[in-house]
Amino acid sequence: MAESSKGSVKHTPPKERLYKNLPRPKLNRHQIGQIYAHLKTLNPDPKTELNYSNPYTLVVAVALSAQSTDVGVNKATKDLFAKADTPEKMVALGEDVVRNHINTIGLYRNKAKNVIKLSQMLIDDFNSVVPQDRDALVKLPGVGRKTANVVMNEAFGQPTMAVDTHIFRVANRTGMAPGKDPYIVELNLLRVTPDEYALGAHHWLILHGRYTCVARKPKCYNCAIAQICAYRPKTEAP
Incomplete structure (x- = not known):
């Protein structure tokens, strides 16, 4: 904490403290918003693929x-x-x-x-x-x-980001939210994800990593966000 010239203490907001030293994204906020907009078009109301009743x-x-x-x-x-x-x-x-x-x-x-x-x-x-x-x-x-x-x-409609292997890969590969461990990627994604996409972001990124931005050979040739994504070189169609 730093003190002002008048002796009062300045408190840094908790989120700003968490986000201060995170790796910089390779994409700007407009591009990141475009990614979510495209993914939302493909799946307007994303849900988990796990079956549950409560x-x-x-x-x-x-x-x-x-x-x-x-x-x-x-x-x-x-x-x-x-x-x-x-x-x-x-x-x-x-x-x-x-x-x-x-x-x-x-x-x-x-x-x-x-x-x-x-x-x-x-x-x-x-x-x-x-x-x-x-x-x-x-x-x-x-x-x-x-x-x-x-x-x-x-279950409770909170805008959290559960970083599994799929989200970790997509966040780093696209350049949206780089990070060397899941917690850093989580914080970075929370920082750069627009509020309007915060609730569905977790699901969109998981599904994109599971079916399109796959681990060994991403399907760039069939990707809705290929023109925005920072990954190079793009995978050509088989």
């Missing part, structure tokens, strides 16, 4: 999706959620039954333990209600910052 099943689904595909998680949770869509029902099933339902996805043993633990914590500490703030969500076993951001965005 905030609780969303928390479980997102926690299970770590190092697994959404398609794989949906197959594993179809019968599980039919039997247990509340913390009480999940605890009643028990860890062995949960494990048998999700044994087709990665790290299923540890994930089954966390599902039971987070369900019990929701019962004991939150009256079986999924909290809406990040600090509370990350206290749940198996729930990290990315999972909390997804739940806050999808």
Whole structure:
């Protein structure tokens, strides 16, 4: 903190402190706004591809999706959620039954333990209600910052940015929000994303990375934002 000549203390707003030393984007704000406008045209109302029926099943689904595909998680949770869509029902099933339902996805043993633990914590500490703030969500076993951001965005309509491998790749490759780790990319994206696109931005970027700006060979020849994106050289059509 710095003091003015009159001795009063100047307080830097929290967001400005967070954003101060972030890497500079390769695109200007107008170009970034154009990217979101194009992605919104393709998908005006983006949603997660995970199947869920309430905030609780969303928390479980997102926690299970770590190092697994959404398609794989949906197959594993179809019968599980039919039997247990509340913390009480999940605890009643028990860890062995949960494990048998999700044994087709990665790290299923540890994930089954966390599902039971987070369900019990929701019962004991939150009256079986999924909290809406990040600090509370990350206290749940198996729930990290990315999972909390997804739940806050999808279930509660908060403009968060859950940086997975897809968003990390798109943010760096396009030049929208460079960063060497997911947290830096998250802050950078929050800084440069126009307010009008803040709620859907997380989904647009994930879907773009999942289906177009793929890891090994981006489909630049079939990309709605190829003319704006800073990535070079563009991938030619096969």
